Amino acid sequence: MIRTAVALSMSLILTACGSAGTAPSPKIVTYDVEQITSTDPSLPDLNQIRAKFGLQPLSVSATATRVAQKHAQDMARNNFFSHRGSDGSTGVSRLTAAGCRGTRAENIAKGPFNDKTVLQAWMDSPSHRASMLKPDVRVYGLANVNGYWVMTLAGRC
Secondary structure (H helix, E strand, C coil): CHHHHHHHHHHHHHHCCCCCCCCCCCCEEECCHHHCCCCCCCCCCHHHHHHHCCCCCCEECHHHHHHHHHHHHHHHHHCCCCCCCCCCCCHHHHHHHCCCEEEEEEEEEECCCCHHHHHHHHHCCHHHHHHHCCCCCCEEEEEEECCEEEEEEEEEC
16 A cells, blocks of 8 residues: 555656746755664665665765755745756756766655655656666765755765
């Protein structure tokens, strides 16, 4: 039942569209890799997942986190859901402008997730999973603003 709900939520996440509008002041929540853990073996933390694939663990980057926060705030404030920001920027261009280098990627989600269920939803999506399992990604940032989730990933920031 839970897996079905997550799958249905993922289909909404991947096909969601938005329009310009005004949203209330955002509630910003950021996460550290130690917070993305679970005692439920079906929801292991991201670094445990990466370890299973022989990949190095990710570290939290303050820069990548700020990039994630700003994009989540932009989507919440302007009531849209897209990798393209209200200023026309992309996930890669935002990370590049912030000084991040190497492989850069962004995962977004919208909905009533928590830190564990959003991670699982991204793992259940082939393209989002691929972003989190890129071998040359070393750092990440994660933010949630009023249900708009953004994870940024980079080689370095």
